Amino acid sequence: MTDRPDSTDAANSMWGGRFAAGPDAIMEAINASIGFDRRLYAQDIAGSRAHAAMLAAQGIISDNDAGAIREGLLTVLSEIEGGDFPFKTALEDIHMNVEARLKEIIGEPAGRLHTGRSRNDQVATDFRLWVRDQCDAAISGLRALIGSAMGQAEAGADWVMPGFTHLQTAQPVTWGHHMMAYVEMFGRDLSRFQDARARMNESPLGAAALAGTGYPIDRHATAQALGFDRPMANSLDAVSDRDFALEFLSAASICAVHLSRLAEELVIWSSAQFRFVSMSDKWSTGSSIMPQKRNPDAAELIRAKIGRILGANVALFTVMKGLPLAYSKDMQEDKEQVFDAADHLMLALAAMSGMLSDLTANTANLEAAAATGFSTATDLADWLVRELGLPFRDAHHVTGSLVAMAEGKGIDLPDLTLADMQSVHGDITQDVFGVLGVHNSVASRQSYGGTAPDQVRAQIARWKEKLA
Numbered sequence: 375m376t377d378r379p380d381s382t383d384a385a386n387s388m389w390g391g392r393f394a395a396g397p398d399a400i401m402e403a404i405n406a407s408i409g410f411d412r413r414l415y416a417q418d419i420a421g422s423r424a425h426a427a428m429l430a431a432q433g434i435i436s437d438n439d440a441g442a443i444r445e446g447l448l449t450v451l452s453e454i455e456g457g458d459f460p461f462k463t464a465l466e467d468i469h470m471n472v473e474a475r476l477k478e479i480i481g482e483p484a485g486r487l488h489t490g491r492s493r494n495d496q497v498a499t500d501f502r503l504w505v506r507d508q509c510d511a512a513i514s515g516l517r518a519l520i521g522s523a524m525g526q527a528e529a530g531a532d533w534v535m536p537g538f539t540h541l542q543t544a545q546p547v548t549w550g551h552h553m554m555a556y557v558e559m560f561g562r563d564l565s566r567f568q569d570a571r572a573r574m575n576e577s578p579l580g581a582a583a584l585a586g587t588g589y590p591i592d593r594h595a596t597a598q599a600l601g602f603d604r605p606m607a608n609s610l611d612a613v614s615d616r617d618f619a620l621e622f623l624s625a626a627s628i629c630a631v632h633l634s635r636l637a638e639e640l641v642i643w644s645s646a647q648f649r650f651v652s653m654s655d656k657w658s659t660g661s662s663i664m665p666q667k668r669n670p671d672a673a674e675l676i677r678a679k680i681g682r683i684l685g686a687n688v689a690l691f692t693v694m695k696g697l698p699l700a701y702s703k704d705m706q707e708d709k710e711q712v713f714d715a716a717d718h719l720m721l722a723l724a725a726m727s728g729m730l731s732d733l734t735a736n737t738a739n740l741e742a743a744a745a746t747g748f749s750t751a752t753d754l755a756d757w758l759v760r761e762l763g764l765p766f767r768d769a770h771h772v773t774g775s776l777v778a779m780a781e782g783k784g785i786d787l788p789d790l791t792l793a794d795m796q797s798v799h800g801d802i803t804q805d806v807f808g809v810l811g812v813h814n815s816v817a818s819r820q821s822y823g824g825t826a827p828d829q830v831r832a833q834i835a836r837w838k839e840k841l842a
């Protein structure tokens with residue numbers, strides 16, 4: 375809250391008819407949302423302009439009044455954007471602040487703006503418009519991030535690195551394949567925001583307080599003016615639900631989970647123990663005491679963003695749960711955390727995109743690491759199946775014995791001699807050594823979606839087409 379509550383004895387000018395006295399100062403403080411919902415000013419003014427134009431077109435107010443309202447709202451807009459708008463806590467929220475100021479500027483016609491409308495459909499409209507913009511921002515942030523990940527994938531479609539399960543060496547994979555895994559995840563995130571946007575793009579305006587209105591309004595016209603696909607079909611639903619914000623936060627939460635996993639990998643990979651990647655100076659920080667340090671702060675902060683984003687999601691679910699239809703003031707608690715979650719999601723997307731495109735993969739370290747930890751043991755077992763006709767379970771057992779033998783000698787699988795191999799299974803031939811290299815291993819994984827460089831390039835091409 376940026377305004378200090380100022381107690382007032384005067385009854386509120388918006389509903390003062392029924393009230394003899396103004397609210398207690400603490401009532402005013404708990405009731406006011408202007409400290410945060412001023413962020414909806416542009417949406418609020420756009421909604422009012424569409425509503426006033428429609429009222430005039432329907433003959434509900436005069437063209438003169440509509441013209442005065444239009445001009446007055448533009449003045450209010452420039453006052454707010456110029457930073458000299460007198461926001462008042464006593465006027466509770468952005469809707470009443472704008473309307474009261476409009477009255478100061480244009481006088482009597484301002485009082486006609488609220489015909490056939492309520493703050494209930496007004497706030498539902500403003501917030502929907504705001505969240506819709508944030509879907510667009512998330513979509514373009516994700517497009518940029520996917521572009522950065524694809525740049526890495528293209529550069530390193532055949533760089534070999536260790537693939538892990540349980541963070542233990544599993545099988546060699548390609549850098550490009552690993553990067554494209556994130557492209558798939560971020561691509562689904564993008565489509566979630568697209569889906570949510572399409573579903574939320576219906577107009578609550580004209581639902582009025584909850585029951586609709588007796589004035590001959592044209593909800594299709596206001597919907598169209600605000601870029602909505604259609605008006606919402608049920609006025610109770612229109613003022614009551616915030617599922618569009620829940621969908622946005624849910625998509626944001628899933629996206630933040632994906633971001634946190636990539637961020638975590640970058641933290642691990644940039645450590646002195648891994649040295650898989652080097653982060654550029656632009657995305658690292660130093661330590662005030664340890665001169666050798668290069669800290670991946672941006673990655674760590676991205677990893678942490680899920681905390682507040684999922685927190686916002688849980689908060690809004692909890693606010694909405696069990697609310698009876700239609701509007702309840704609880705719903706004023708829908709905004710702040712959505713604002714915060716959106717801000718931090720956009721920042722995290724931009725930071726990850728920048729960090730990823732500036733990232734250098736240390737290909738020699740990646741390849742050396744890929745060759746350790748008996749990473750081609752599965753290739754050896756597969757060779758025994760393919761060439762000697764062993765059942766896979768037996769091949770697994772033979773390979774396990776060979777791994778134990780190599781481990782005992784402190785060497786890797788390709789360093790065993792043919793005699794060592796034959797001491798475990800007499801039919802093994804020199805040919806086996808052909809499958810123990812990491813490049814052979816990845817090149818052999820040609821199944822659809824596999825790690826072979828050809829497969830990775832095919833996926834990159836598919837994504838390029840998809841994003842074009």
Ligand code: ARG
Nearest residue numbers: 407467493494497701705706
């Ligand atoms: N500031 C309110 C909100 O954010 C606007 C709607 C108020 N409606 C009402 N009937 N008091 O929810």
